[in-house]
Amino acid sequence: MSWFARLKSRLSKSSGKIHRGLVSFVTGGVLDEAGRQELEDTLIAADFGVTQAAALSLAVAKRHRGQDVSPETLTQSLRDVLTDTLSVHARPLVVPAVSGPxxxxxxxxxxxxxxxxxxxxxxxxxxxxxxxxxxxxxxxxxxxxxxxxxxxxxxxxxxxxxxxxxxxxxxxxxxxxxxxxxxxxxxxxxxxxxxxxxxxxxxxxxxxxxxxxxxxxxxxxxxxxxxxxxxxxxxxxxxxxxxxxxxxxxxxxxxxxxxxxxxxxxxxxxxxxxxxxxxxxxxxxxxxxxxxxxxxxxxxx
Ligand SMILES: Nc1nc2c(ncn2[C@@H]2O[C@H](COP(=O)(O)OP(=O)(O)OP(=O)(O)O)[C@@H](O)[C@H]2O)c(=O)[nH]1
Ligand SMILES: [Mg+2]
Structure with missing residues (x-):
């Protein structure tokens, strides 16, 4: 199994919870403030924390406020804003070039x-x-x-x-x-x-x-x-x-x-x-x- 496939399957408890949260409110609706709140609650339930859950749900809402959104569109938007957030502090662990160990x-x-x-x-x-x-x-x-x-x-x-x-x-x-x-x-x-x-x-x-x-x-x-x-x-x-x-x-x-x-x-x-x-x-x-x-x-x- 590739690393991505394994990562996906091992994260299934978390992703399943988020997925259920998303489909429960987005089906057939526009993303209004109530929808954004539900997105925020879904993220809080998956331990994103109050600050990040609010920030991420607001970023998604900004893209789609008042629009009809499919679960697929919402999913992709959430992935995008999450990638941006995670990239802010990301840096790889590398062995620095130093004279000793x-x-x-x-x-x-x-x-x-x-x-x-x-x-x-x-x-x-x-x-x-x-x-x-x-x-x-x-x-x-x-x-x-x-x-x-x-x-x-x-x-x-x-x-x-x-x-x-x-x-x-x-x-x-x-x-x-x-x-x-x-x-x-x-x-x-x-x-x-x-x-x-x-x-x-x-x-x-x-x-x-x-x-x-x-x-x-x-x-x-x-x-x-x-x-x-x-x-x-x-x-x-x-x-x-x-x-x-x-x-x-x-x-x-x-x-x-x-x-x-x-x-x-x-x-x-x-x-x-x-x-x-x-x-x-x-x-x-x-x-x-x-x-x-x-x-x-x-x-x-
Ligand atoms: N399921 C799972 N278990 C893990 C993971 N990483 C570590 N463990 C398990 O967690 C347990 C504790 O890991 P250790 O590496 O001994 O933890 P430690 O921080 O060195 O603990 P102390 O030496 O007591 O301070 C072990 O049984 C590991 O196999 C993980 O990613 N997933
Ligand atoms: Mg130890």
């Missing part, structure tokens, strides 16, 4: 999919011919290191691991020197999702960033927040927290396959002015892919 951190709260995304990204970049190393900076849980080791083996990339309960910042520091010596082009750093408090977590990430900068003041080159699409409002709370305190540069949104909340990608990117680098629609290696606004809009609507 590029460094990407994967951060986020526990269970969101950091470790699996790190593993899948390793395989993805390895497949593009980049020399990748995975760094197991979730040093407090042996199981976390074991989990990343399995991904490293699957992707065929080296795993850099610390001593038991080594300070993650010290592991990251050592890993950079090792990566440089071994000709690694990209270090993917998997971090812990749970410390005693959120403040501890932010301080730990801050320390990792500071020690990186001692070796390369342009590093880390990306700090990627991994969010779970099924969590609704919690994803927003986390986006705000990590944006304010951890200097995140973009998002990976996982678990879009298990949810009717596909609009959350739009809300998160727009509300926090962040690119969505990759989306996850399942547990296998090829289920994490680069985010493409047009493709996503077509699969969702």
């Amino acid at each position: 590029a460094v990407f951190f994967l951060v986020g709260v526990n269970g969101n999919g950091k470790t699996t995304s790190a593993g899948k990204l390793a395989a993805y970049f390895q497949g593009l011919g980049v020399r990748v190393a995975l760094v197991a900076a979730d040093t407090f849980r042996a199981a976390a290191v074991d989990q990343l080791r399995v991904w490293a083996q699957r992707a065929g990339v080296p795993l850099y691991e610390g001593k038991d309960k080594q300070d993650p910042a010290s592991l990251v520091y050592e890993s950079y020197a090792r990566a440089k010596a071994e000709g690694i082009q990209l270090m993917l750093v998997d971090t812990a999702g749970r410390l005693h408090t959120k403040q501890d977590l932010m301080e730990s990430l801050g320390k990792m960033v500071r020690v990186m900068k001692k070796q390369d003041d342009t590093a880390p080159h990306e700090v990627i927040l991994v969010l779970d699409a099924t969590t609704g409002q919690a994803a927003h709370t986390q986006a705000k927290l990590f944006k304010d305190h951890a200097g995140i540069t973009g998002l990976i949104v996982t678990k879009l396959d298990g949810t009717a909340r596909g609009g959350v990608v739009v809300a998160l990117s727009s509300d926090y002015a962040l690119p969505v680098f990759m989306i996850g629609v399942g547990e296998s290696l090829e289920d994490l892919q680069p985010f493409d606004p047009k493709e996503y809009a077509e699969a969702l609507i």
Whole structure:
């Protein structure tokens, strides 16, 4: 199955909900204010968020106000305005040309999919011919290191691991020197999702960033927040927290396959002015892919 076909089928809970919302009010009618409201409600129900649902429905209404619209016309208009909205902050995740290894951190709260995304990204970049190393900076849980080791083996990339309960910042520091010596082009750093408090977590990430900068003041080159699409409002709370305190540069949104909340990608990117680098629609290696606004809009609507 092609990626687009898989994306479409995995987003079916979300697209089905939106489709039912659209056909229920558009059949045989003009798009008046009541119709626009219904479109807005449909989008809110699919987790587009109040702000984006209003903006998108207004943009569609502007095109067709007072006109008879078929579901097909409305669908196409919604796809178009959605593509435009998603394109505002979009940028691809690429390995920058730097003299030493590029460094990407994967951060986020526990269970969101950091470790699996790190593993899948390793395989993805390895497949593009980049020399990748995975760094197991979730040093407090042996199981976390074991989990990343399995991904490293699957992707065929080296795993850099610390001593038991080594300070993650010290592991990251050592890993950079090792990566440089071994000709690694990209270090993917998997971090812990749970410390005693959120403040501890932010301080730990801050320390990792500071020690990186001692070796390369342009590093880390990306700090990627991994969010779970099924969590609704919690994803927003986390986006705000990590944006304010951890200097995140973009998002990976996982678990879009298990949810009717596909609009959350739009809300998160727009509300926090962040690119969505990759989306996850399942547990296998090829289920994490680069985010493409047009493709996503077509699969969702
Ligand atoms: N259905 C589905 N499951 C996913 C996706 N991405 C990750 N998962 C699953 O989510 C679970 C948690 O993923 P992890 O990668 O361990 O999450 P984590 O953020 O590293 O968690 P901690 O290390 O506890 O902080 C695993 O069972 C993954 O297989 C996805 O896109 N779709
Ligand atoms: Mg993990």
